[in-house]
Every structure is written in C-alpha cells, then in structure tokens.
Amino acid sequence: MKTLVLAESDHGSISDATLRVISAVSQRSAPLDVLALDAETASEAARLPGVARVLSSRCDGVATPERLAAQLRAVCAGYSLIAAAHRPLARGAFPRAAALTGSAFVADALGLANDGGFLRGLYAGSVLATVASETALTFATFRASSFAPVERAGGNASIVTLDAVPAFEKTSLVERQATQHTGHDLSTARVVVAGGRGLASQENIARLGTLAERIGAALGASRAAVDAGYAPNAAQVGQTGKTVAPDAYLAFGISGAIQHLAGMKDSKIIVAVNKDPDAPIFSVADIGLVGDLFETMRELEAYVGARGTS
Numbered sequence: 572m573k574t575l576v577l578a579e580s581d582h583g584s585i586s587d588a589t590l591r592v593i594s595a596v597s598q599r600s601a602p603l604d605v606l607a608l609d610a611e612t613a614s615e616a617a618r619l620p621g622v623a624r625v626l627s628s629r630c631d632g633v634a635t636p637e638r639l640a641a642q643l644r645a646v647c648a649g650y651s652l653i654a655a656a657h658r659p660l661a662r663g664a665f666p667r668a669a670a671l672t673g674s675a676f677v678a679d680a681l682g683l684a685n686d687g688g689f690l691r692g693l694y695a696g697s698v699l700a701t702v703a704s705e706t707a708l709t710f711a712t713f714r715a716s717s718f719a720p721v722e723r724a725g726g727n728a729s730i731v732t733l734d735a736v737p738a739f740e741k742t743s744l745v746e747r748q749a750t751q752h753t754g755h756d757l758s759t760a761r762v763v764v765a766g767g768r769g770l771a772s773q774e775n776i777a778r779l780g781t782l783a784e785r786i787g788a789a790l791g792a793s794r795a796a797v798d799a800g801y802a803p804n805a806a807q808v809g810q811t812g813k814t815v816a817p818d819a820y821l822a823f824g825i826s827g828a829i830q831h832l833a834g835m836k837d838s839k840i841i842v843a844v845n846k847d848p849d850a851p852i853f854s855v856a857d858i859g860l861v862g863d864l865f866e867t868m869r870e871l872e873a874y875v876g877a878r879g880t881s
C-alpha cells in the first residue's frame with residue numbers, strides 16, 4: 572500500500588502525533604512517503620526511520636485547509652492511503668481533498684484492520700467497527716494516542732521540492748493567533764491530570780494545572796468544566812474534545828458521563844477522586860478514592876512539594 576503521511580510540526584519540530592501516525596501505518600505501507608509543509612520539517616522528516624521520500628511543499632508551514640487540499644490533490648496520484656493525525660489541520664483539509672479527488676475519507680481511525688479496512692469507534696467508543704473503503708485512494712485521520720511514536724532518527728530519505736500550488740481565492744487567512752501553550756501536549760502526554768465541575772472555579776483548575784505541571788503531566792478537563800469557563804477549550808477530553816490514552820489518568824471531580832469516558836477510558840491506569848460513591852467514573856477506575864478532592868489535592872501538593880518537582 573503506497574502511503575503518504577502528512578507531517579505536522581509543533582513548536583518547531585515534527586509533532587509527536589505525526590510520529591505515532593507513521594508508526595500506525597508503517598507496517599502496511601510500501602513505500603511510505605511524508606508530506607512536509609516547510610523545509611525544516613522536510614529535513615527532519617527525512618531522518619525518520621522507514622520513510623522513503625519526503626515531499627516538501629511550499630506552503631511555508633501555514634497551510635489553510637483549502638490550500639492543503641489543493642496540494643494533496645496535486646500529489647495524490649499513485650497513493651492508496653493519505654494519513655495524518657486526527658487534528659484540526661487534517662480534519663479540515665482531508666474531507667476537502669477527498670471531495671476534490673472523488674476519494675473516501677475515514678475520520679479518527681484506531682488502526683488498520685487485517686483485511687485492509689479501518690478500525691473505528693462508534694457510539695462514543697462502545698462499538699468497534701471495521702470500515703472498508705471502496706475507492707482506490709483513501710484519506711484517513713488516525714487517533715495518534717493509540718500508537719507508540721517512531722524514533723526521530725535512523726532514516727535517510729530523499730527530499731523532493733514540490734511546485735507551489737495556486738492560492739485559494741475564495742477565502743484568505745487574515746490572522747493567526749497562537750493560544751498560550753501551557754504544559755504538556757494533552758493528546759500524547761504519559762500522565763493526564765483532569766478536573767471536572769467538582770473543581771468549582773477557574774482558580775482551582777489552575778491549581779490542578781500547577782500540580783500537573785510539577786509531576787510532568789498534562790491538564791485535562793471535562794466539558795462541564797470547560798463550559799463553566801474553569802478550563803480552556805483545548806483541555807477538554809471526551810467525545811467532543813480530545814481522546815487520550817495515557818499511562819495514567821487522574822480524574823478529580825468528574826462524574827464519568829459516557830461522553831467523557833469516550834475520550835479517556837483507554838488510559839492504562841485510571842485514578843478517580845469523587846465524593847459520590849455512585850459516580851460512574853468508578854466503573855472504569857482502577858483506583859477509586861471516595862472523598863473530597865480538595866483534601867486529596869492538598870495531600871498530593873504536599874507530597875510533590877516534599878519530593879521536589881519532577
């Protein structure tokens with residue numbers, strides 16, 4: 572299966588999510604090429620193991636979904652699969668590219684099935700479906716957290732610089748504002764500390780964020796905490812937020828609604844703190860603590876303070 576993976580960069584280097592997508596598709600891909608959106612990412616991608624060729628686009632790293640879709644249409648000939656992490660750029664560009672090329676689009680795949688189909692969760696993750704694509708080329712986004720990343724070195728791929736694609740004229744990018752980057756990347760963090768409505772204020776979530784930072788974890792939140800303005804949108808975990816599968820997920824004051832569980836139930840160890848012994852979160856928790864979350868937070872803060880930061 573000839574595969575092209577879209578490489579995204581975070582803070583100047585190839586995103587961990589991209590490394591995980593390469594890992595997801597590499598065993599079935601021969602050859603595996605990478606599409607990079609700027610020269611720096613292209614030279615970094617050329618060092619990734621298993622990559623045959625890097626296509627270096629002239630999007631200068633700032634690709635709108637429309638322009639990226641045009642770029643994908645220009646390079647897609649011969650590929651069976653064009654893959655990327657299930658993140659905003661590909662979520663915007665891939666359906667457009669699929670429409671432009673008459674191809675299928677599969678979103679948020681959990682992996683490749685043995686028969687060449689795509690594994691997908693349905694009904695908030697309650698059902699695992701195999702989706703077959705009927706077109707010669709399929710665009711697919713993958714849930715990066717389900718795979719281990721490939722190494723950042725070991726390869727020596729050739730780099731091909733692509734011709735510039737014409738700008739899309741019906742819309743233009745006016746401004747990009749980076750949101751403040753706080754702490755670890757939620758999608759790929761090994762430990763996530765998440766707060767729900769039980770935290771009761773923005774200050775308390777910020778305090779939980781400080782605790783997370785000190786133990787090397789990313790901050791997550793329930794939708795109720797986000798809707799109440801306690802936590803930023805980017806922290807939302809769940810069906811309509813991010814899907815995470817860290818080594819450890821610590822849930823404070825989160826009831827465990829099915830839409831939240833859909834985003835974190837594949838975590839390896841789940842620790843829940845809730846004052847309600849009947850809270851549904853305990854049905855998925857490996858360690859459950861019935862009690863006041865603020866008391867547990869104070870104890871953790873004292874413990875981390877006594878041991879120093881991670």
Ligand SMILES: Cc1cc2nc3c(=O)[nH]c(=O)nc-3n(C[C@H](O)[C@H](O)[C@H](O)COP(=O)(O)OP(=O)(O)OC[C@H]3O[C@@H](n4cnc5c(N)ncnc54)[C@H](O)[C@@H]3O)c2cc1C
Nearest residue numbers: 767768769793794795809810811812824826830831846864
């Ligand atoms: C279409 C749709 C999509 C959705 N998508 C998402 C999503 O992506 N992510 C998501 O999270 N939700 C999502 N939701 C919302 C979801 O249904 C729940 O409403 C939400 O998850 C509840 O958040 P919560 O657990 O923080 O709040 P609550 O359900 O209000 O729970 C708060 C918990 O805190 C506990 N608590 C309170 N005070 C303390 C204390 N001092 N100590 C210990 N425990 C305490 C309470 O016992 C309670 O269990 C979605 C809903 C719909 C309909």
